[in-house]
Amino acid sequence: MKNQPQIDFSTVLASAVHDMKNSLCMLIQSIDHLSLSASKHSPEDAEDLAHLHYEASRLNTNLLQLLSLYRAEKHQLPLTIEEHYIVDIVEELIAKNEVYIKNREIKVEINVDEDLAWYLDMDLIGNLLNDIFINALRYSNEKIIISGYEENGKLHIKLEDNGQGYPESMLDLVDMPMQQLDLNAGRTGLGLFFARLISSAHENKGERGEIRLENGGELGGSVFKLILP
Amino acid sequence: MNALNRYVDKSFLIIDDFAEFRSSLKNILISIGANDIDIAVNADSGLEQYQQKHHDVVLCDYNLGDDSKDGQQLLEELNYREILRKDSIFIMVTAENSMEMVMGAIEYSPDDYLTKPFTKQTLRTRLDRVYQKKTALNSVLTELNKQKHESAVNECNELIKARSKYTVTCLRIKGDCMLRLGLYTKAKKIYDTVLQQREIIWALMGRGKSWLGLGQYELAISDFDKIININHSAVSAYDLKAEAFIALGEKQKALETLDQACKISPKSISRFRLHGDLSVDLTQFDKALISYKKVLSLGKNSVVLKEEDQLHYFNALIKSLATATGSQQTKLTAEFNQNLLQQKKLNKENQQFLICLNLIKATYCIEVDKEAELAQTVSDIAIQLTKMSDSIRGFLRDQLIHSKSHYPQIIESSKSISDFCVSNSVNENKALNILWANEQFIKGLKAEQKKQNLEAIKIISEAYQAADFNLTIALKLMTLIIQEFEAGAPADKYMQLFEHSVRTVKNLDPADQRFTLFRKHLKSIKTILAR
Structure with a gap:
């Protein structure tokens, strides 16, 4: 394995996380859209969707944290104060x-x-x-x-x-x-x-x-x- | 007014290259009550649509695809072309991975950023907030829309006196206006007030620019360094730091600074131009060649390319070619011949440019010892120059100066060429005396402070002769001359000096605050000449 190029796993992970966030973005917006119509017709569906929304935002927050941590490690976490x-x-x-x-x-x-x-x-x-x-x-x-x-x-x-x-x-x-x-x-x-x-x-x-x-x-x-x- | 009604009669513009995001954003907007929503798929179409309708709210994605300007470039263009109304709301939508680049752009920040994904609630709270702010600042923004920076400052002062919630924003706007008016001491005072509290990037940037304007280059560099330390991708801080180093005559350090800036943001033509010029000055021709090539490829099919860009490329190519060996030399020679031929074909109508191409060819003949061909080319040039009907253009003058400084035999071997140079006052580059010029400049500022305007012009024009590349000096000189004209000096008195300074300042990036002052001076001189 000596001549294998070194893969920086954290970089691979960060770019995967980025892709995931894009999908998640679409997912959350669809849930938002659905809950708008569901709230009028079916309260049970609305409750399920609220939960779905909650879990999806948690996932999003986690991914955001991961990316920030990755940047911090690479010294690329610029603050905008x-x-x-x-x-x-x-x-x-x-x-x-x-x-x-x-x-x-x-x-x-x-x-x-x-x-x-x-x-x-x-x-x-x-x-x-x-x-x-x-x-x-x-x-x-x-x-x-x-x-x-x-x-x-x-x-x-x-x-x-x-x-x-x-x-x-x-x-x-x-x-x-x-x-x-x-x-x-x-x-x-x-x-x-x-x-x-x-x-x-x-x-x-x-x-x-x-x-x-x-x-x-x-x-x-x-x-x-x-x-x- | 409730939030749902607020957006009913507002016009929106979405700029995004992804169809899915466009439609989902549109849905969100509809759900917060928007009716009037336009859509653009790239920066150019966004610019065109905004120019026609001046939408109340623009939601622009940062990343608009490889073939388009990015959102930040669009925002800058809207600003410096004075298309963007200050009361329009511009929100930049970013993906997580582009945040860093976005934050690197300190100038012309949008009214807010939204990071994908966002919910309709987030969008609405952000919009509400910006809307409130714009409403509160309305009196200031109206003056800014009219480019009346003095009155904008007055309006800011009113709001600050009334203890507005947006006092810090008012200070920021005030500082920016002072920079645009060229009032650097006043600008610095404002930024100092903010910086006493905390090191904020925009205030450091503003103070750095004030130092530049006051000719205090070391102090400017120290502020730009602080910015870079906080945010490594603050690319404009690198550019200005390089400018300060050049003003101090530290070209190597300037080049190193620009190296970093080019790496962070590889899209700016003017930065690569400067990088190439510095590399030539430091006799790093291979590096220069790479930069000039980049200029040509970035400017391909656009109007921003100038004749000089092509000529600089050829000059650097010949130098690299002359020092290269073996297969590298063969490769560069082929590149040279092919491009020279192509340029001749493309510019058949451009008489003066064709002369330059022949000057280039003569240079090449000297470097590779082709004597017969050299003699032929020189006599071609002589004929072309005698036939020339128009007055000499800047790029031809520069190319002749280049020949005269580095390959004097081209000029000296033909009487018609050397006569042409004499009658058009083509002179070798003057020896510069940068540090002396900087000292003179400070003396000149002191004279100006004491209202000794004529003395100030005298001293600063001496400084300018000794460092005629220096933007700070050239711009100050223009300001003083305009003041003299307006006080009644005869129009022809300083005209030549004024024209020279224009040549130094004309390549200034329109996104730079100093451009406002430069443009104002050009307008004034037109009025003065017309009277």
């Missing part, structure tokens, strides 16, 4: 998952000041929060609070739900050095890995962003915190 209103990001988060939220009758409370703006990469932070939000949607018992505020010159975005909370093993993950994270431990590993990578890529005047996991909070479930300098 611009000023954004936090309320816009939260609204978009909800719009993205509107079908599922309505279908499961989840109440989402938003505590974000209209004027709160911050410098961040909207797409990457949007993806990061979406992954956390999707999990909250799944594990909560019909209630989620999203809050955003400034504290000590840093932006805090907090997602709380009233579910069971994070298992002990996950709470430890956040403090572990990146290299020791065991990605075989299940899908949550990838999501958190991504969240840590993206948050710490946000840097200002020598300080980096971070994430924190807790249990309890106002709703007694899991609490996810994103802190950006």
Whole structure:
């Protein structure tokens, strides 16, 4: 096998992922289209489609994370830092998952000041929060609070739900050095890995962003915190 | 007004080369209430349709196929040709793998990006948001549509005073206007304010450009480096960094910078032109040949190619051919003969270009020692020059200068050729004194600040003589001359100097803010000549 050309597996994988995303894109748009007509005729179909939509967006989020991780490894993860209103990001988060939220009758409370703006990469932070939000949607018992505020010159975005909370093993993950994270431990590993990578890529005047996991909070479930300098 | 009604009376334009995406996007638009939806399958048709109807919303895919301009190039063209109305909404739709390229384009960013796949809810929230922003900025955008940058700045100030939600956007627009007006000190101040808070790419870019305009090339380079450090594909930062290096006389570093830019974005003709010219200056002829070939192939079938491009290619080809050996030399010789013949056929009507081709042939004869053929070619050139009826064009002058500088025997061996050169003042390239010119320029700016306009013109024109390739110096000189004319100086006084500076600036990329100033000066000079 010595003379075989070296195949860079991650590059092959990345281009395959890209293809998959294109198909998924068509799939999601078709589901959207179908649910529009289904919502008028058949509530059961609408529910199935909402679920289908949810799973497809999860898949999409995972693929996005994979691609971002690949870029980060190849040092090709450019951040586009611009000023954004936090309320816009939260609204978009909800719009993205509107079908599922309505279908499961989840109440989402938003505590974000209209004027709160911050410098961040909207797409990457949007993806990061979406992954956390999707999990909250799944594990909560019909209630989620999203809050955003400034504290000590840093932006805090907090997602709380009233579910069971994070298992002990996950709470430890956040403090572990990146290299020791065991990605075989299940899908949550990838999501958190991504969240840590993206948050710490946000840097200002020598300080980096971070994430924190807790249990309890106002709703007694899991609490996810994103802190950006 | 609710969101469903909002889009009923708006016109939409979808530009995408994929039929499936077009129809699915169209469905999404219909579902958010749109009625009036046009479709284009490539950049050219998109441009044509927009030009006729000026749609309220354009949704353009970044990747429009190999044979078309990409979405970013379309956006740039719409901008610098002043077709795009500032109140139109332009949204770039990207696939995940093109994000990096898209983000590399800092100039002319679209109003928003949407990454595939997106849901109708996402599209609607994004559209709503941009719509609100455009509505809030309406007073500014109206002035920008009229190209009134001073009034746009005033409108921005009003909004900033009223603590608008879009203050940062106003600062960005203000900075851009200042650059377009050539007010670099003011522009720098605005960018400094933003940068005090945080290192934002567009503000770094703006400050770098301000430094360029102020002749502070090292400081400009340091800002461009910061941008490249944040975003490796910010290709315009590489271009400007190369320009700054050239202004400092550091050609090797400029070439290395352009090497990187050409790798990142291999579609720009003007970049390859410059890359070729620099390679020639550094006697790297093989490299120059590759670049000029690229220019010719990129510009194939388009109007952007100039006679110079073909001539530069031949000049580099001869140099490479002369130093090559064995089969490589045979190959290049065949290429040379074939192309020379072809160009003669294609340009039968272009008298002056045919003379250039003969000058090229003479050069070739010298390099490969074909004396008999050389004598014949030189006498052909002499006859052609005496028959020439029109006044001499730029490319012929350049080719004659090239011969005179590197192959003087062509000129000297014929009295009619050397007479022609004398009567048309074809002179060898002057020796440049770049660093001295830069010092003079700074002195000139100081004189300008003290309102000593005549003194400033004197000093800066000296600087220009010593570095007549320098865009910053040439543009400043034009500005000062226009001011003098407008203050009543007789039209012929600085006209020659003005014409020279035009020659330096004329190849400026229309996407560059300085182009606005250049164009304004050309308009002013027309008015001045007409009075």
